[in-house]
Amino acid sequence: MVxxxxxxxxxxxxxxxxxxxxxxxxxxxxxxxxxxxxxxxAVMALERVPSDIRAAGGVARMADPTxxxxxxxxxxxxxxxxxxxxxxxEARVLEAMGVDYIDESEVLTPADEVYHxxxxxxxxxxxxxARDIGEATRRIAEGASxxxxxxxxxxxxxxxxVRHMRMMQAQIKKVISMSEDELMTEAKNTGSxxxxxxxxxxTGQLPVVNFAAGGVAxxxxxxxxxxxxxxxxxxxxxxxxxxxxxxxxxxxVEATTHYQDYALIVELxxxxxxxxxGIEISTLEQKDRMQERGW
Amino acid sequence: xxxxxxLALQGAVREHVRALEASDVHVIPVKxxxxxxxxxxxxxxxxxxxxxxRLINKYGFYEPLKEFAxxxxxxxxxxxxxxxxxxxxxxxxEPHIAVMDMKxxxxxxxxxxESFETVLKVNGIGNDxxxxxxxxxxxxxxxxxxxxxxxxxxxxxxxxxxxxxACSYHPELTDDNRMHQYFVNIVRKNTVHA
Numbered sequence: 001m002v003x004x005x006x007x008x009x010x011x012x013x014x015x016x017x018x019x020x021x022x023x024x025x026x027x028x029x030x031x032x033x034x035x036x037x038x039x040x041x042a043v044m045a046l047e048r049v050p051s052d053i054r055a056a057g058g059v060a061r062m063a064d065p066t067x068x069x070x071x072x073x074x075x076x077x078x079x080x081x082x083x084x085x086x087x088x089x090e091a092r093v094l095e096a097m098g099v100d101y102i103d104e105s106e107v108l109t110p111a112d113e114v115y116h117x118x119x120x121x122x123x124x125x126x127x128x129x130a131r132d133i134g135e136a137t138r139r140i141a142e143g144a145s146x147x148x149x150x151x152x153x154x155x156x157x158x159x160x161x162v163r164h165m166r167m168m169q170a171q172i173k174k175v176i177s178m179s180e181d182e183l184m185t186e187a188k189n190t191g192s193x194x195x196x197x198x199x200x201x202x203t204g205q206l207p208v209v210n211f212a213a214g215g216v217a218x219x220x221x222x223x224x225x226x227x228x229x230x231x232x233x234x235x236x237x238x239x240x241x242x243x244x245x246x247x248x249x250x251x252x253v254e255a256t257t258h259y260q261d262y263a264l265i266v267e268l269x270x271x272x273x274x275x276x277x278g279i280e281i282s283t284l285e286q287k288d289r290m291q292e293r294g295w
Numbered sequence: 296x297x298x299x300x301x302l303a304l305q306g307a308v309r310e311h312v313r314a315l316e317a318s319d320v321h322v323i324p325v326k327x328x329x330x331x332x333x334x335x336x337x338x339x340x341x342x343x344x345x346x347x348x349r350l351i352n353k354y355g356f357y358e359p360l361k362e363f364a365x366x367x368x369x370x371x372x373x374x375x376x377x378x379x380x381x382x383x384x385x386x387x388x389e390p391h392i393a394v395m396d397m398k399x400x401x402x403x404x405x406x407x408x409e410s411f412e413t414v415l416k417v418n419g420i421g422n423d424x425x426x427x428x429x430x431x432x433x434x435x436x437x438x439x440x441x442x443x444x445x446x447x448x449x450x451x452x453x454x455x456x457x458x459x460x461a462c463s464y465h466p467e468l469t470d471d472n473r474m475h476q477y478f479v480n481i482v483r484k485n486t487v488h489a
Binding site for chain 2: 002004005006007009010013014016018019020021036037038039040041042076077078095096098099105123124125173174253257258270
């Protein structure tokens with residue numbers, strides 16, 4: 001019997017299994033165990049969470065493989081890791097380590113100012129950030145098996161993730177309701193590959209799952225993103241920069257599952273301690289806006 | 296019309312709903328314990344078994360699910376769902392819902408890069424059933440009364456014990472609805488007898 005690895009179905013299917021779940025940023029084995037215990041569907045192994053990357057400045061790169069290995073050994077849920085945009089070798093290194101998913105991420109300093117990775121060449125699946133249908137469909141055409149909103153990472157401010165999710169949902173609905181003869185101009189105007197728009201129109205949905213990321217800081221934020229149509233949620237700095245990570249992590253998982261159960265979210269939100277300190281987006285200079293990275 | 300639920304705490308719920316609806320049954324995504332009452336059968340979807348188990352405990356599903364199974368109501372588990380159904384798990388002291396006499400090993404083929412597609416011979420269904428294995432478990436051993444339905448490279452990947460059906464792969468990710476049709480037939484027969 002033939003056995004084919006790295007097919008679209010296998011790569012996209014992996015992301016389908018994560019639906020309705022929370023993926024948490026962790027920097028060591030201890031945090032990874034807390035995340036798994038809290039019910040995370042996967043962890044993202046990093047050297048620093050986005051808010052610390054912001055604070056540290058300089059060039060942010062792929063994590064030290066030791067950290068990724070430490071996390072891989074600590075948990076049985078899938079382990080993701082980030083490589084720089086366009087950094088073929090960082091991606092190959094992570095693939096060689098057996099990482100379950102790679103995030104070609106704007107949180108790290110881009111390695112290529114023109115091109116993203118050709119992700120179809122890899123056996124490992126990729127997730128990429130997007131702000132609108134153009135970015136999402138270009139990444140999908142390059143081979144991304146999962147999309148997430150960019151939001152504005154490390155700010156604890158949900159406003160950008162909301163903007164990106166609303167934009168994508170509105171654009172997807174528009175494509176679905178368009179007639180065939182309008183599709184090419186829409187492709188031109190949004191910078192979307194024509195074939196991917198055709199697929200969206202035919203199937204009535206984005207061909208891959210779309211998670212929310214970039215600024216989720218509270219259980220209510222996670223539930224908000226689910227209500228806006230996210231398939232699941234990435235929480236970066238929000239959990240381990242809060243006062244009580246265990247409690248916070250559990251509350252975010254439950255709020256994501258039961259995002260329309262407001263009485264439950266009331267209970268989940270009580271006495272959680274202080275959430276991460278946020279950043280108002282207008283105080284960020286253009287150069288500090290990670291969402292502008294990617295092309 | 297018969298009612299089949301899909302446990303909707305986490306995972307690929309929508310895909311199971313679509314596959315079951317193709318067999319002309321009423322499908323209910325189950326988020327609350329009370330919903331189990333109206334069901335003739337239940338699907339445990341693929342997803343992360345540790346996450347699902349945490350939410351099962353948190354929302355008081357544990358005992359009601361065991362009770363559902365003890366009444367002999369049919370359950371179908373795919374991948375993580377099969378893990379929930381096993382009475383024994385390799386490397387774990389405690390099983391989850393524990394309804395089938397089988398020993399299951401999680402992530403038995405390795406990490407995601409080892410995930411694969413193939414074509415399977417499944418007894419009672421066909422010799423051309425698509426098998427999508429994603430960080431899939433295998434069924435290492437089965438007890439008396441458990442019928443092996445499919446093997447891949449010498450490992451058991453689908454099995455049935457009376458009203459309980461489990462497979463390592465994800466029929467819900469394909470357009471081939473025969474596994475679901477097979478389960479619906481189990482539910483129909485069971486409903487007639489009940």
